Amino acid sequence: MVSMEPLMIEGHTFIATTVLLPKTTLLTISNDKGYIMCGALDVALLNERLVDREIIAGRAVGVKTIEQLMRAPLESVTITAEKLGIHVGMSGTDALLKMV
Numbered sequence: 001m002v003s004m005e006p007l008m009i010e011g012h013t014f015i016a017t018t019v020l021l022p023k024t025t026l027l028t029i030s031n032d033k034g035y036i037m038c039g040a041l042d043v044a045l046l047n048e049r050l051v052d053r054e055i056i057a058g059r060a061v062g063v064k065t066i067e068q069l070m071r072a073p074l075e076s077v078t079i080t081a082e083k084l085g086i087h088v089g090m091s092g093t094d095a096l097l098k099m100v
Contacts, residue, residue, distance in 0.1 A: 001019075001020045002017070002018070002019050002020075003017070003018045004016070004017050007029060007066070009070075009093060009096055009097060010097060012031070012096075012097070012100045013031070014029050014030060014031045014096060015028075015029070015030050015031070016028075016029050016066045017029075017030070018066060024040070025038070025064060026038060026040050027063060027064075027065070027066055027069050029066065029069060029070065029092065029096060031096070031099055031100065033056055033099045033100070034055070034056030034057055034058075034081065034084075034099040035056075035057050035058075035099075036057065036058045036059070036060060036069060036074065036092045036095055036096060037057065037058070037059055037060075037069075038059070038060060038061070038063050038069060039059060039060070039061040039062070039063075039075075041057060041058075041059040043057065043058075043059050043076040043077065043078055044076075046078050047078055047079050051079060054080040055078050055080060056078060056080050056081045056084060056086070056099060057077070057078045057081060058074040058076070058077040058078070058081055058086055058090075058092070058095045059074060059075050059076045059077070060072035060073065060074055060075055060092055061075045069092050070091070070092045070093045070096075071091055071092065071093070072091065072092055073088075073089045073090065073091060074086070074087070074088055074089065074090050074091075074092065074095055075088065076088060077090075077095070081095070081098075084098050084099065085098050086098050086099075
């Protein structure tokens, strides 16, 4: 099952996506500028092989719900996200607000 819901954070609209997969759940929160995602995101790949795309993204691990993804500290972020002031340890919500 896939669900996509609008998510308002301080007056800004994001899209929360949940994909139920066998033995895991894929979680993302995005807007037109960037996204945060559960542990399935391969930040190293984005930074090493796709660096020219300048993807703004962050990864939180150990989360099972959208609410947890918003509260969890980011475990890794892309180079381009760092340029926006998004850093490891920042909450998902704070990182998303840097993407508006």
